[in-house]
Amino acid sequence: MTGLAHDAAPIPAEAKPRRLALVAAKGTLDQAYPPLILATTAASLGWEVGIYFTFYGLDILHKDRHRKLKMAALANPSGPIQVPSLLGAMPGAIGLATRTMKKWMSDSRMPDVPEFIEMAQGLGVRFFACATTMGVMGVAESDLIDGCDVAGAAAFLDFASEADVQLFT
Amino acid sequence: MTGLAHDAAPIPAEAKPRRLALVAAKGTLDQAYPPLILATTAASLGWEVGIYFTFYGLDILHKDRHRKLKMAALANPSGPIQVPSLLGAMPGAIGLATRTMKKWMSDSRMPDVPEFIEMAQGLGVRFFACATTMGVMGVAESDLIDGCDVAGAAAFLDFASEADVQLFT
Amino acid sequence: MTGLAHDAAPIPAEAKPRRLALVAAKGTLDQAYPPLILATTAASLGWEVGIYFTFYGLDILHKDRHRKLKMAALANPSGPIQVPSLLGAMPGAIGLATRTMKKWMSDSRMPDVPEFIEMAQGLGVRFFACATTMGVMGVAESDLIDGCDVAGAAAFLDFASEADVQLFT
Numbered sequence: 001m002t003g004l005a006h007d008a009a010p011i012p013a014e015a016k017p018r019r020l021a022l023v024a025a026k027g028t029l030d031q032a033y034p035p036l037i038l039a040t041t042a043a044s045l046g047w048e049v050g051i052y053f054t055f056y057g058l059d060i061l062h063k064d065r066h067r068k069l070k071m072a073a074l075a076n077p078s079g080p081i082q083v084p085s086l087l088g089a090m091p092g093a094i095g096l097a098t099r100t101m102k103k104w105m106s107d108s109r110m111p112d113v114p115e116f117i118e119m120a121q122g123l124g125v126r127f128f129a130c131a132t133t134m135g136v137m138g139v140a141e142s143d144l145i146d147g148c149d150v151a152g153a154a155a156f157l158d159f160a161s162e163a164d165v166q167l168f169t
Numbered sequence: 170m171t172g173l174a175h176d177a178a179p180i181p182a183e184a185k186p187r188r189l190a191l192v193a194a195k196g197t198l199d200q201a202y203p204p205l206i207l208a209t210t211a212a213s214l215g216w217e218v219g220i221y222f223t224f225y226g227l228d229i230l231h232k233d234r235h236r237k238l239k240m241a242a243l244a245n246p247s248g249p250i251q252v253p254s255l256l257g258a259m260p261g262a263i264g265l266a267t268r269t270m271k272k273w274m275s276d277s278r279m280p281d282v283p284e285f286i287e288m289a290q291g292l293g294v295r296f297f298a299c300a301t302t303m304g305v306m307g308v309a310e311s312d313l314i315d316g317c318d319v320a321g322a323a324a325f326l327d328f329a330s331e332a333d334v335q336l337f338t
Numbered sequence: 339m340t341g342l343a344h345d346a347a348p349i350p351a352e353a354k355p356r357r358l359a360l361v362a363a364k365g366t367l368d369q370a371y372p373p374l375i376l377a378t379t380a381a382s383l384g385w386e387v388g389i390y391f392t393f394y395g396l397d398i399l400h401k402d403r404h405r406k407l408k409m410a411a412l413a414n415p416s417g418p419i420q421v422p423s424l425l426g427a428m429p430g431a432i433g434l435a436t437r438t439m440k441k442w443m444s445d446s447r448m449p450d451v452p453e454f455i456e457m458a459q460g461l462g463v464r465f466f467a468c469a470t471t472m473g474v475m476g477v478a479e480s481d482l483i484d485g486c487d488v489a490g491a492a493a494f495l496d497f498a499s500e501a502d503v504q505l506f507t
Binding site for chain 2: 376
């Protein structure tokens with residue numbers, strides 16, 4: 001973890017902090033964690049971090065939905081796709097998987113999604129909401145949590161092109 | 170969006186365009202969009218762009234299949250995996266989800282997958298078809314749309330190692 | 339494939355090998371292959387390669403589970419999530435998809451997952467097991483195959499920040 005050495009010595013004036021650019025394109029409970037863990041880890045090491053939330057990932061920035069993300073089995077279980085015949089065939093399956101994952105997380109003393117979001121914002125992680133897919137996913141700017149920038153793919157690519165690490169999670 | 174500035178001033182002879190290297194490994198309707206959106210956005214900003222289609226992502230280059238990609242619920246719903254007992258348990262679920270996503274896309278005036286592919290090719294995006302997984306996925310070179318290069322993972326890694334942004338979508 | 343040139347001529351003392359940093363976050367049979375193929379390809383070209391296994395991806399390093407990875411339909415079919423009502427609704431679906439993928443792989447003369455792991459280790463690919471999610475996923479250090487380093491996200495970010503190609507598979 002030589003990254004920690006950044007804090008051990010004064011950073012020369014010309015030193016640029018490292019930068020992490022993430023895409024968060026999934027909206028299930030389990031798949032919300034990797035970008036949030038990577039972002040908060042990097043930010044706590046002094047990196048500049050931005051996450052570009054697109055498609056289902058917009059649910060993680062959605063005021064209401066981010067508090068009730070569910071496990072997969074549907075592409076977007078907490079969003080507007082609701083397939084009655086599918087859910088009807090498996091009563092309780094989504095709920096059981098969601099409760100199981102939440103228990104694993106709390107047993108491991110992991111923050112939950114709202115806590116991770118607050119932590120990330122406190123550490124200065126930038127949240128970009130994909131303008132192109134907000135319409136597709138039925139997410140309006142007023143649905144987003146505070147502190148998000150609505151941005152296009154071009155803005156993300158520009159941010160990412162100067163990043164030391166870029167990951168589409 | 171400083172990337173737009175690339176077009177605003179003459180590019181010095183020694184300036185290399187930025188490069189975007191993408192892996193498209195998913196073959197569902199929804200997951201075909203992120204690489205196509207990123208690729209066409211970058212290419213329209215003057216970037217050099219290549220997409221490496223592998224595993225289920227090969228369906229996006231498949232002459233017939235790319236016109237009828239479906240939503241998830243099966244790993245490869247438009248491909249050769251057909252699990253009768255699964256589909257039988259949820260009559261209509263895949264079709265309903267697929268029609269819903271298509272409606273969202275057209276309501277948002279998004280191009281469909283064949284239109285995005287044509288747009289990408291018109292902008293000079295390079296399409297690499299993964300030689301290693303073509304056999305696995307039952308895709309022959311004659312199944313591919315025109316203008317693809319069949320290439321191995323080594324060729325992609327070489328292309329990606331000079332990229333400013335690399336994403337496995 | 340200029341990467342091959344690395345082996346063709348003596349490498350000057352100051353030349354650093356290229357580096358590939360991968361995240362393997364999925365634990366299904368099909369999704370285990372992309373990181374293993376990319377890693378072994380890069381390593382055979384002389385690259386320095388590390389894979390960070392996190393969340394469901396830890397199953398690929400799990401002594402018992404990596405030999406019986408299954409196809410998707412559940413998020414983590416070979417892991418501890420077992421949703422009886424879901425499986426009950428589709429008798430045989432998971433098993434059929436798994437057998438189909440295994441047949442495709444062997445018909446294409448692809449190594450299986452244990453063979454790929456052995457090949458990767460023989461080529462010097464480094465395996466990092468995500469310390470943060472081992473607890474969440476119920477994976478103990480004694481469950482891991484030999485030759486893994488338990489590491490945090492900070493260590494991975496540090497490794498990745500010096501990589502020529504970084505991909506979250």
